Amino acid sequence: MRMTQLFGKPSKTEGTDYDIASHRLLIQAGFVRESTAGRYFMLPLGMAVHHKISEVVRKHMNAAGAQEMVTPVLHPLELWQETNRTTTAGFELMKVKDRRGADFALGGTAEEMAVDLVRKFNLSYRDLPFHIYQFSMKFRDEMRARGGLLRVREFVMKDGYSFSTKEQFKGIYDGMRETYSAIFDELGLKTDVVAADNGYIGGEYCHEFVSPSDIGESRYFIDEQSGYAAHEDVATFTLTSPNAGEAERPLKPVHAERGKTMKDGVAHHGLEDWRQIKDVLFVDEPSNRYILAIIRGDLDVNETKLMQVAKAYGLRAATDEEVREDVGSEPGFISPVGIAKQGKQSGRAVVVVADPSLKGVKNLYGGANKKHEDLLDINYGRDFTADIEGDIAMAQPGMLSQSGGRLVEKRGIEVGNIFQLGYHYTKLMTGAEYTDAEGKRQPYYMGCYGIGIGRTMAAIVEAHHDERGIVWPDKVAPFAASVVRLGDSEAVVRAADDLVTALEAAGVSVLYDDRDASAGIKFADADLIGLPWRVTVSAKTVEQGQAELKRRSGSEVELVRLADVPAKFRG
RNA sequence: CGGGGUGUGGCGCAGUUGGCUAGCGCGCAGCGUUCGGGUCGCUGAGGUCGAAGGUUCAAGUCCUUUCACCCCGACCA
Numbered sequence: 001m002r003m004t005q006l007f008g009k010p011s012k013t014e015g016t017d018y019d020i021a022s023h024r025l026l027i028q029a030g031f032v033r034e035s036t037a038g039r040y041f042m043l044p045l046g047m048a049v050h051h052k053i054s055e056v057v058r059k060h061m062n063a064a065g066a067q068e069m070v071t072p073v074l075h076p077l078e079l080w081q082e083t084n085r086t087t088t089a090g091f092e093l094m095k096v097k098d099r100r101g102a103d104f105a106l107g108g109t110a111e112e113m114a115v116d117l118v119r120k121f122n123l124s125y126r127d128l129p130f131h132i133y134q135f136s137m138k139f140r141d142e143m144r145a146r147g148g149l150l151r152v153r154e155f156v157m158k159d160g161y162s163f164s165t166k167e168q169f170k171g172i173y174d175g176m177r178e179t180y181s182a183i184f185d186e187l188g189l190k191t192d193v194v195a196a197d198n199g200y201i202g203g204e205y206c207h208e209f210v211s212p213s214d215i216g217e218s219r220y221f222i223d224e225q226s227g228y229a230a231h232e233d234v235a236t237f238t239l240t241s242p243n244a245g246e247a248e249r250p251l252k253p254v255h256a257e258r259g260k261t262m263k264d265g266v267a268h269h270g271l272e273d274w275r276q277i278k279d280v281l282f283v284d285e286p287s288n289r290y291i292l293a294i295i296r297g298d299l300d301v302n303e304t305k306l307m308q309v310a311k312a313y314g315l316r317a318a319t320d321e322e323v324r325e326d327v328g329s330e331p332g333f334i335s336p337v338g339i340a341k342q343g344k345q346s347g348r349a350v351v352v353v354a355d356p357s358l359k360g361v362k363n364l365y366g367g368a369n370k371k372h373e374d375l376l377d378i379n380y381g382r383d384f385t386a387d388i389e390g391d392i393a394m395a396q397p398g399m400l401s402q403s404g405g406r407l408v409e410k411r412g413i414e415v416g417n418i419f420q421l422g423y424h425y426t427k428l429m430t431g432a433e434y435t436d437a438e439g440k441r442q443p444y445y446m447g448c449y450g451i452g453i454g455r456t457m458a459a460i461v462e463a464h465h466d467e468r469g470i471v472w473p474d475k476v477a478p479f480a481a482s483v484v485r486l487g488d489s490e491a492v493v494r495a496a497d498d499l500v501t502a503l504e505a506a507g508v509s510v511l512y513d514d515r516d517a518s519a520g521i522k523f524a525d526a527d528l529i530g531l532p533w534r535v536t537v538s539a540k541t542v543e544q545g546q547a548e549l550k551r552r553s554g555s556e557v558e559l560v561r562l563a564d565v566p567a568k569f570r571g
Numbered sequence: 572c573g574g575g576g577u578g579u580g581g582c583g584c585a586g587u588u589g590g591c592u593a594g595c596g597c598g599c600a601g602c603g604u605u606c607g608g609g610u611c612g613c614u615g616a617g618g619u620c621g622a623a624g625g626u627u628c629a630a631g632u633c634c635u636u637u638c639a640c641c642c643c644g645a646c647c648a
Binding site for chain 2: 014018034037108146151157197198317414416419450484486518521522524548
């Protein structure tokens with residue numbers, strides 16, 4: 001490819017104000033261009049990388065026995081209604097109508113489509129297991145796009161769906177875990193495999209493949225001793241019992257002129273923070289309930305865990321008005337002791353969800369549901385009970401994991417994930433069944449597996465760049481080498497042209513900088529674009545019948561006879 | 572959706588309290604020069620100042636509405 005003919009050349013000023021390296025570099029170097037927020041043009045250079053990544057993914061998926069196909073982008077809305085995901089999907093579905101008025105969802109993920117396809121076939125256990133996958137554009141009406149390719153509103157995802165018996169599933173899931181690790185290894189991305197929350201996808205367990213990065217949106221914890229790794233939304237830790245042996249004292253109401261925060265309570269009473277009850281009142285709109293989350297004062301509530309425990313879908317903080325007028329309590333003084341069972345005006349049930357950490361503390365203290373009134377020596381079980389008890393606590397760095405090591409906090413970019421879906425979809429969608437060996441109809445047991453190609457590209461750039469530009473790993477680079485021609489004398493032009501021809505004939509893809517530009521510009525652009533090799537041909541080298549070779553990732557240069565250059569790329 | 576910010580040639584920006592023909596750098600085109608780390612010089616093209624409405628003798632500048640984009644939050648494989 002000649003640089004003079006390339007559409008989408010590097011720019012010195014383009015995109016310079018973006019904070020995130022991959023965002024800035026991919027735009028500056030001419031790989032992508034923004035259309036509107038969260039929607040990107042993939043330019044020729046970017047498309048070349050996109051293809052490389054897809055090819056690696058495809059190779060490993062095929063090797064794992066998965067079969068590529070493609071589903072329509074427009075999904076009949078009835079399918080999403082069949083699984084209730086028109087209301088529970090975490091992302092806003094985009095919808096369109098055709099000229100007859102039929103409703104479609106723009107596909108954001110394709111579990112329903114996969115199930116709908118499979119149930120059109122009359123399969124038996126002899127056909128199991130199988131795994132179908134595709135690369136296709138996904139649409140998600142994200143509230144806010146972020147960080148260039150990191151969070152966008154439409155992107156190509158590789159999404160796969162396995163159908164099997166329950167017994168077969170474990171092997172498939174573990175196999176995909178291996179496959180994904182191999183894919184990211186080959187792409188030059190180190191990833192942590194992190195247990196995570198299933199969210200709206202459904203199912204019981206899943207893992208995220210996370211590329212560690214400070215700018216990533218996934219926060220997770222690792223216990224390096226045991227290898228335990230879990231997203232903050234599911235991370236567990238060993239609970240301590242600060243004063244489990246203390247004798248229970250009688251409940252004691254006290255007047256307390258204090259502010260609304262935890263700190264105010266600690267300061268006012270001069271007692272430990274872990275002895276205080278932290279109360280957070282939420283409203284779950286879909287189920288029209290109040291959820292009062294209570295937890296030991298030195299811990300924080302993780303809302304995702306809370307949603308799982310309380311089976312809630314749409315939590316929001318209750319307003320001060322709701323706390324006062326409807327629940328009859330007082331912001332800053334909410335307490336499970338004597339809390340109303342339902343809202344006076346709304347009639348919403350008040351569901352108390354307690355974290356087990358409260359069991360490890362005797363003689364707690366907290367509000368009394370009245371302004372400036374507190375209670376001392378509250379005891380769980382004696383003075384209040386919970387409607388639901390479950391782990392709703394956010395892990396913290398330095399805590400002991402349940403396997404004994406210390407939890408270390410990490411951040412990263414979620415580039416892929418694998419989900420156990422079980423019977424979640426096949427029980428909601430009628431007819432998603434196969435015939436077993438006894439002739440009985442059985443629902444398929446499913447898993448699904450996704451990789452965002454564009455996000456992976458961005459994650460690779462985050463992991464592989466320096467102050468001068470991108471440093472592509474060999475396997476994903478859009479070309480193997482930049483051929484930089486310095487000068488335009490006949491001898492130099494001929495030598496460079498011949499070298500490019502020889503390299504291409506030898507199967508080495510090159511980006512040939514044949515522009516009439518200064519050496520500084522050419523070197524700077526070569527560094528910015530970040531191809532693994534730079535081959536410089538100038539009057540100086542041509543005189544000696546040589547070219548200069550340099551790795552983008554290194555600093556040493558090597559002079560090689562022109563005729564020997566293609567051989568340097570073998571193997 | 573809430574808070575903050577920005578919209579002026581392709582890109583990056585300047586443009587006092589409204590005032591004359593809307594500027595600068597980069598880039599682009601042409602000529603020359605230079606040719607191993609963003610050369611130098613000359614010439615030139617390119618802008619309904621995000622959009623609509625209003626105030627005024629006069630609006631890039633003031634007012635109203637609206638749209639887009641960026642950041643934070645809510646939210647989110």
